[in-house]
Amino acid sequence: MSQKATIRIALLLGQDLGYSRRVLSGVLNYAESKQLSCSYHNGAPDVRIIPALEQWQPHGVIVHLSERILAERLQALSLPMVSVTHTLKNLPISHVDVDSVAVGQVAADYFLSQGLRSFAYYGSRHAVFSCNRERGFRERLEVLGYPVANLHADFLPQPPFSQDWTRMDRQTERWLQRLPKPVGILASNDIPARALCELCRNVGLRVPDEVAILGVDNDVSECRMSDPSLSSVELPAEQIGRDAMQLLLSQLGGGHAGGGVQRLLPPMGVIVRSSTDHRGTAEPLLQRALDYIERYADRGISVVDVCRHAGRSRRSMERRFQDYFQSTIYQRIQQVQLARAKRLLLESELSISVVADRAGFSSLRQLDRVFRKYETVSPSAYRKLL
CATH class of the missing domain: 3.40.50.2300 (Response regulator)
Structure with missing residues (x-):
């Protein structure tokens, strides 16, 4: 199908779930980035929509598919189709979802x-x-x-x-x-x-x-x-929407419905x-260290600062952290800083350099390095996925 032609796409995502709304945003963003001419109908993933689909005759369907009867009725239409949830077993329909x-x-x-x-x-x-x-x-x-x-x-x-x-x-x-x-x-x-x-x-x-x-x-x-x-x-969710749209278009380009393709994306933390916001350890010494990290991680504290606050040697504290948390003190500081950075990226429009400073990272470079270590993407790429 030529990309210049108007493509009729049925979006059976519904609007009740925040996940579905963000998937929809990803679908639309992908189409806009490729300058596609699309006509959409957005409805609930409900079997009662089948007559309307038969009348409208879309070129393809993107659906949040969680009911077997709806899956069977959609398959009977022999349309290219991609689901944005892996809910039903043994279903020969392509899907994009989180791992x-x-x-x-x-x-x-x-x-x-x-x-x-x-x-x-x-x-x-x-x-x-x-x-x-x-x-x-x-x-x-x-x-x-x-x-x-x-x-x-x-x-x-x-x-x-x-x-x-x-x-x-x-x-x-x-x-x-x-x-x-x-x-x-x-x-x-x-x-x-x-x-x-x-x-x-x-x-x-x-x-x-x-x-x-x-x-x-x-x-x-x-x-x-x-x-x-x-x-x-x-x-x-937005990346799932983009990938679902790309997968549907590849099926349309092949001139057949296809099916059975699975794409799983990593979670974002x-x-x-x-x-x-709980600390399950009964050891007061570790509780004191954890509280200090939570309170001051955004000030760029060091491992030495944590040990000094706890009143123990670095060797003793590192051993306790490994025993209880299977991590080092430095990793714990990074995880708290990373969580704050992710919240700022998610809930604000601050520049990434300001996010790095407010989360306690010494530099934009350090924020980028920690993000790639734990999230496998850069801070800017993470923000674009939200």
Whole structure:
């Protein structure tokens, strides 16, 4: 198909999820960057839209595909199609999504860096992305000797109106109360994570002191509605949208629907908010060091400063950090500085040099080096992915 021709694209993404809105932005940004002539219809990923699709006859479809019946009806249309979620098993439809195993690994590493030693997972046993997040989380922790409890519950983008919330809430409350405390819980995404925060409040469990809760998606509205505000693993949603558009256009260029192509992108790290602002270690010396790092990392403190504040030798403190956090003091300082830099890149339009200074890095060059080490991209590339 000529790029000069008007391309009719059905965007079945919906607007309920922050993830879908950011994917949509990526789709549109890609089309604009390539100066494509496109005509769009944006609707909900609902089987009831099929008659409208049949009438409009789009050239291709980008869809947030989480229902089997919708998948079957779309496949029957024999259109080029790309899904922006890997939810359904054994589906011969191309998809672009985050690497959900890596999401679980990032979450595990984050909780370990907080000193937690008890862990649990809360999410679907059916959705592929949820299963993979649990697998990555579990594998990273169990190899270190930490078991992972779980409770499975399905949180769909469009849950049935008849869904019995009360029964699931009671089961979840009992599960929360039985978990050894303090515990770090990874939820499959932000919606169940926010639900966990509310249920903890209902049964008198303190978040994050007893239960630290981490979501996935960094849906800012969900995270802000949560009490306390929700920490979340950031996904490259806009890049997923760009890649989905590029993949769909490649299918259109080949003149056939194609299918079965899988692209998985790395997660962008943890955006830290109040729901995980917890230190699980009972050792006051390490608590004092961690509090000092959290408070002064943006002032460019050194390892020597931390050891001096704790009143111990560098050798003694490094050994304690390795035993409890599997990291060095310097790595911990960098991680706190990096988290602050990511928040500034996400929530402000400050120049990257100003971000480097305010996050505690000695120079723009150091910020760039640390970003590439932990995030594999430059600060400017990270900001463009948001």
